[in-house]
């Protein structure tokens with residue numbers, strides 16, 4: 001698949017077949033992230049690949065936080081519950097962390113980790129896999145990082161990965177004119 005085909009074909013996948021993902025495909029995903037560019041080549045990303053019980057521990061943490069909220073707070077967090085369900089269904093969950101950095105490097109390192117995540121999403125598409133980039137972990141990210149032994153790292157996101165059991169249509173995007181700002185006349 002050509003790069004631009006993968007960019008056009010990629011979708012957020014929220015339904016997965018239970019079929020496990022071959023270890024060499026997971027390695028290919030991590031390899032594509034490894035090759036990503038980063039500010040000052042700091043390579044600030046770290047990945048943890050979870051399946052089975054370990055994966056279930058992440059969604060258990062998310063659910064126990066949700067259960068502590070009052071009903072009004074819960075109403076505003078329905079997508080947290082639906083995302084946890086997707087995470088349970090996907091055979092693989094990749095936790096994505098940013099290594100500790102100075103205040104000055106936060107933006108650079110965070111966008112670098114984001115770029116590496118997109119490498120994974122595009123490579124997943126190329127390999128016939130589906131992926132979902134997840135930030136609903138943000139409410140519990142400190143607990144998750146500590147529970148998995150890395151309390152000093154900033155959890156940036158999680159990625160659900162597996163064989164897609166849906167083929168969603170392209171989601172809407174702004175037009176080019178809407179995203180290119182006119183440069184002021186000088």
Ligand SMILES: Cc1cc2nc3c(=O)[nH]c(=O)nc-3n(C[C@H](O)[C@H](O)[C@H](O)COP(=O)(O)O)c2cc1C
Pocket residue numbers: 010011012013014083132133134135136137170171
């Ligand atoms: C930073 C980021 C965080 C996201 N977090 C979630 C999430 O927690 N749960 C979810 O279902 N989708 C999440 N998504 C997926 C977006 O909803 C999705 O990319 C968007 O609706 C466009 O759909 P598409 O990816 O199929 O083009 C996230 C995407 C990004 C880039």
